[in-house]
Amino acid sequence: MTAAPSAELLADLASRLGPRGFTRDPREMAPWLDDWRGRYHGAAAAMLSPQSTAEVAEIVRSCAAAKVALVPQGGNTSMVGGATPGPAGDSILLSLRRMNRIRSISAASNSAVCEAGVILSNLHDASAEIGRRFPLSLAAKGSATIGGLVSTNAGGTQVLRFGTMRGLVQGLEAVLPDGSVFDGLAPLKKDNRGYDLRQLLIGAEGTLGVVTAASLRLVPAVAQRSVAWIGLATPQQALALLRLLERVTGDAVESFELMPKSALDLVLTHIEGSRAPLVEGHAWQVLVEATAPDADADLEGRVEAALEQAFAERLIEDAAIASNETQAESFWRLRESIPEAERIAGPTAKHDVSVAVDAMPDFMVGAAAAVERRFPGTSVLAFGHLGDGNVHFNVRGPEGAGSGWITEAAPAVTSFVHDRVTAAGGSISAEHGIGQARLAELARLADPVRLNVLRAIKQALDPSGIMNPGKLVPLAEAPSGS
DSSP: OOOOOOHHHHHHHHHHHHHHHEEOOHHHHGGGSBOTTSOOBOOOSEEEOOSSHHHHHHHHHHHHHHTOOEEEESSOOOSSSTTOOOTTSOSEEEEOTTOOOEEEEETTTTEEEEETTOBHHHHHHHHHHTTEEOOOOOTTTTTOBHHHHHHTTOOOTTHHHHOSHHHHEEEEEEEOTTSOEEEEOSOOSOOOSSSOHHHHHTTSTTSSOEEEEEEEEOEEOOSEEEEEEEEESOHHHHHHHHHHHHHHHTTOEEEEEEEEHHHHHHHHHHSTTOOOSSSSOOSEEEEEEEEESOTTSOHHHHHHHHHHHHHHTTOOSEEEEOSSHHHHHHHHHHHHTHHHHHHHHOOEEOOEEEOOGGGHHHHHHHHHHHHHHHSTTOEEEEEEEGGGTEEEEEEEOOTTOOTHHHHHTHHHHHHHHHHHHHHTTOBSOSSSOOTTTTHHHHHHHSOHHHHHHHHHHHHHHOTTOOBSTTSSSOOOOOOTTO
């Protein structure tokens, strides 16, 4: 059971951190108390902004002794309210944004050591300066921070080739719930000293400790890039196309985004300056990007050969390969504008789900039909990363539905969708995390063995429950009659 911070604790923290590291000013805290999507509105007794791992450790030790809850936060880009404090106002918001140094970066070792507050786009820029790149990107790259990306095991559009953050983190530094510092930054490829504590902290959403720095894998810079927009008839054909591209181009394909015609139509209707890449309309669209680090690899020739074969096998109906970087970016802008177009069009119940890759095409079609039958007037817009089995399965409210539809009708829609995902052996959170938005659904649907292990780990490392309470780990139900 956590407690509200005493005046003495707050005064001590203020004295240690100074005015740049401690504030209770409501105006300074306000932007960081609401979640990215505006669904959750929290309160905090204070906001702390340490500038070193040593200061984080001091803060955690003090709060652990007083059993005061801490809510770690990076760029505040969580899609599930994972970095938003609760409404009671008795927790402390722990901002890692001042810890924004790239401690080291090396082309020789293909690695960078970044503090938790480093903004993703800044790491991209630093990597480019040494002829390397960090192969993870997402729409919030201008504000998302490394600590948050690690803590949520972020994915994005390049998972197909490079994996999630789990595959890109080589080492971690973190402050545990008792204030001790775990120093696991060394980028060891082989380390068999028992449980992998780094992997335990990745995706833990700040519930097991505060990630303060990470050693990250870099890859060679792109020498060639080929981006194509493709029209086809079914998701099943899209998966067959992906397998063909992989056979012809090797491991060059790093992004493969599938979208229905309705998604493109929304963007063309609501996003000024957008233009359809193909002349005719097609039931489904694919955006594919392939890259090569070798300037002599003839990447475009291999992509063209693959598309010619796809035409011959009647997998695709039309295709356009970007002729320059401007056109390539315009293709990507269409894909990245789908969420904005959805917001403009009306209320949408959003779901970040995954099933086995080979099962996803049938799931997209079958589950969409089931939802639209069960909830007349709704329409499903399922799009995303087909190659890794993750789509954003969004359900748009009926024509004329107001914002109240989200609170009144969307919960039943979400339960219906998640039931089908679970029945298909999938996950109700592919890349966004659980946070507080999916906590009840995880408790309802997860295997009891999984829940018991999550709770046991949380209890072992954070027995007082001070680390980001109310996120990720559902509380155990009280025994009947208690």
